[in-house]
Amino acid sequence: MTYQRxxxxxxxxxxxxxxxxxNALESGVGSVMLDKLTRDSGIERWRELPAGDAPPLQFPLPQGSAPAEPQPxxxxxxxxxxxxxxxxERESVAAYLRAYREGATDPVAVVSRIHDAISRLDSGKQRMGLFVARKPDEVHRAAEASAERLRAGRPLSVLDGIPVVLKDEVDLAGFPTTLGTRFRTQVATADSTVAARLKAAGAIILGKANMNEIGINPIGLNPHxxxxxxxxxxxxxxxxSSSASAAAVAAGLCPLSIGADGGGSIRIPAALCGIVGLKATWGRIPETGVPPLCWNVGHVGPMGLTVDDVAAAYALLAGPDGQDLVSQGQSPHHLSGYGDDNLSGVRLGICWDYFEDADADVVARCKEAVAALTAAGARVVEIPPPDLNAVLWTHSCIILSEMSESMQPYVKAHLSDFGLDTRTNLAIGRHFRATDLVHALRHRHRLxxxxxxxxxxxxxxxTPTTATTAPLIPEAALPDGESNLPVVDALMRFVRLANLTGFPSLSVPAGFDEEGLPVGIQLTGRPYEEHLLLRLGRVVEQAAEYRVPPVHLRALR
Incomplete structure (x- = not known):
């Protein structure tokens, strides 16, 4: 099969x-319009694509190998x-711990600087749009408790005193989980598993980060x-859609954040903002307390300044809980071999036609990253191209059908309160047939x-993470935004397959384009082999150029 997009x-x-x-989509003529839109985009060819003997159930993911010496x-x-x-010069988790240990600063002084920076960056006409909710007094109290533990030499973990932000898709007790809407205002009464594990580790949660409304678009413009x-x-x-979760890390407000990824929503903003983002194996990090939007393709996971930061967060956040069925029955997560930069024996699967279907600077930086991996001993193996039409429609049908179902109660009461891009995608989701969804689930199994x-x-x-670096904001179209499917395609071209299959996938900074914008490379591994992806990610990171963005806080000095 030849590569075709x-x-x-x-x-x-x-x-x-x-x-x-x-308005037309939501009217009586909407069905005719949607028929033409989807037909022109290749849905009929997908509907006729045989799924063989694949049933509409996820193919069981094989368990990974457990470490010889399990560690907490x-x-x-x-x-x-x-x-x-x-x-x-990188204010990573390690830099925070060093500064705390040497007495150069403490968590109270750090959060004071961060609060001042947020007040400056997130106000006025030029606001960065980073936070939807904060409680500075609570953050200050958490910082004081952390500082006391650190002075006594009794930190709860390596994340004690480390500032973190949560995507507003993750429950945090006492805060509404708006999902980026303006009407979902009920306050969470309990922490999500992710928030609870961060708190138990002593991390200081700064607040809830802005996101694309209900996570349904990879661009990151929120009309509310x-x-x-x-x-x-x-x-x-x-x-x-984990837009401000990435921007907050890039801006130096925290070395770690939490995002969620149903269709690249961790990896896309990580690439465009020059940070690291991990979508772990499906269910590896429990989604308890993350309101369901897309059951079969959704993931929650860490985003960070460095691969080490993300590895540390992954180690603390992964592992089953008693309420997330997908997280149960998995092999233990681990970081075996993480520090080994000898990649002899590691085979990198690359389809060059697919890899090179991106902007020239993106391809060049990602090839340099591949060169760093091969210099460390890895070997490139050429693989056949994916069937992008099959991947596109299988993923689109599943995620948009599930999002439409999850939002159905809100659509009935608040349809006009949704943003225009959200309403467009929800209309497409409602337009799919029941037979389309079964067909998609069968192809998910097959793929x-x-x-x-x-x-x-x-x-x-x-592959590259995205086919382009960060596009311009259509300022004239704000606050509503625009429908721009070519940009959506460029952002999502390489990310969908990992969501469909549930395989782990990591985006790592690979350098910059000629305009100084970050480029990300994507590493996708076998189920439960996050430790290998992180190990390779370190090699890429150490070889890539590092810069500080123009909008940036030095929180430790």
Whole structure:
């Protein structure tokens, strides 16, 4: 099979044209319009694509190997940070711990600087659009408690005193989980598993980060809470939907954040904002307390300044809980071999036609990252191209059908309160047939089975994370934003398959384009082999150029 990507056939719309289009979609003629839109984009060819003997159930993911000497999560996290080779100019978790240990600063002074910076960055006409909710007094009390533990030499973990932000898709007791809407205002009465584990580790949760409304678009423009702006160029998008979770890290407000990823929503903003983002294996990090939006493709996970930061957070956050069925029955998570930069024996699967279907600077930086991996001993194995049309429609049908179902009660009561891009996507989700969803679930099973067979011969698949660096914000179209499917395609081209199959996938900074915007490379591994992805990510990170964005806080000095 030769590599083929169909051109996107949809007009770019904003303003009154977009409003008229959305109103028409939701009217009696909407079905006719949606039939044409989806037919022009290749849905009929997908509907006719045989799924073979695949049933509409996820193919069981094979369990990973357990480490020879299991270690508690706190010890694994500590080892990741102890092995840190992060340069001193990066305010990583290791830099925070060093500053606390040497008495250069403490958590109280740090959060005071951060609060001042947030007040400056997130106010006025040029606001960065980072936070939707904060409680500075609570944060200050948490910092005081952390500082006392550190003075007594009794930290709860390597994350004690480390500032973290949560995507507003993750429950935090006492805060509403708006999902980026303006009407979902009920206050969470309990912490999500992720928030509870962070608190138990002593992390200081700064607040809830802005996101694309209900996570349904990868661009990151929110019509209710404002556009999240990229610290590398405030006139450019962050990517989404974990938009401000990425921007807050890039801007130096915290070395770690939590995002969620149903279709690249951790990895896309990580790439565009020049940070690290991990979508672990499906269910590896429990989603208890994360309101369901897309059951079969959704993940929650860490985003961080460095690979070491993300490895430490992964070690503390992964592992089953009693309420998330998908998280149960998995092999123990671990970081075996994490510090070993000798990659002899590691095979990198690359389809060069697919890899090179991106902007020239993106391809160049990602090839340099591949060169760093091969210099460390890895070997490239050429693999066949994916069927992008099958991947596109299988993923789109599942995620949009599930989001439409999860939002159905709100659609009935608040349809006009949703943003225009959200209403467009929900209309598409409602337009899919029941037979389409069963067909998609069958192809999910088939694609997973085929990818597992392919990865018997390679350990890791390598592509760019996105086909482009951060596009410009359409300022004239704000606050409503625009419909721009070519940009959506460029952002999502490489990310969908890992969501469909549930395989772990990591985005790592690989350098910069000629305009100084970050480029990300994506490493996708076998189920439960996050430790290998993180190990390779360290090699890429150490070889890539590092810069500080123009909008940036030095919280430790």
């Amino acid at each position: 169909n051109p996107v056939k949809a007009p770019r719309m904003s303003g009154m044209a977009l409003k008229a289009f959305v 999560p706190t010890e694994q996290a500590a080892r990741a940070i102890a092995a840190s080779a992060s340069p001193p 809470h404002g556009a999240a702006r990229n610290p590398w160029d405030t006139g450019r998008i962050t990517g989404g 997973t089975r085929e990818l597992l067979a392919q990865m018997a011969d390679v350990e890791v698949l390598v």
